[in-house]
Amino acid sequence: MPEIPLVPVHWHFPAHPTSARRARHAVAESLPDVVRPHLGDDLGLLTSELITNAIRHGACREDEDLIELVLWPADGHYWLAVSDPGTGKPQLAHPDTDCESGRGLLLVDSLATAWTVRPRPTRGTSVIAGLSFHAAG
Template structure:
């Protein structure tokens, strides 16, 4: 009897546009929370996901060297293996870089958090040559550890 070779389910995606404003990290956390809530693995991803999307959007708001009227695109994708992909797009082509933070500094650790908590992360130019997107992957196993 032949096996059922039904195709694997497609990833589930959602995206939203946010202004370059200090309230956008909170809006991105809320959008991610609403995206993950209905999924069985969502509870395992939400804590780290909210932290990392907040850091990536904060970087786009604070460090993007583009006109303030240009929006930030935030995209979430949940793969069939429950890996969460977060992308944050902005209009600045310069890749993010680590900068040393003193022990008393109140900022400067966002990319370090992304590097330590994501299973993978990176930065790519946007299609069409305007800007970049920073992405990270989070797995439920890594988040539960």
């Protein structure tokens, strides 16, 4: 009989700056105890960066637009998908050293085992990032 996968954890957050902290805590609380010490900090950082980018670049008004966050384990990874209603395609930037922002996806690129940007079937964009995890056995 095949192993039945875990059901993904799913949240919606308002497009408001306080949502990054709330999302980071939600992800940390949902991780199994065996995973939290190994991936908790990196998943928290990825969550914060992706939620912040979605709020800044993919949402219009905080009272109408929601940011969707999904977390699930699959194929030796923990995956995050952050979706917003925007139509833009996030791309890596290489800002000058005196710029105060623009490094979020560089951080995602250096932390994540793999990441991509996908359009949503109905409206919006998803950024999906995964971190490798192999439990010590």
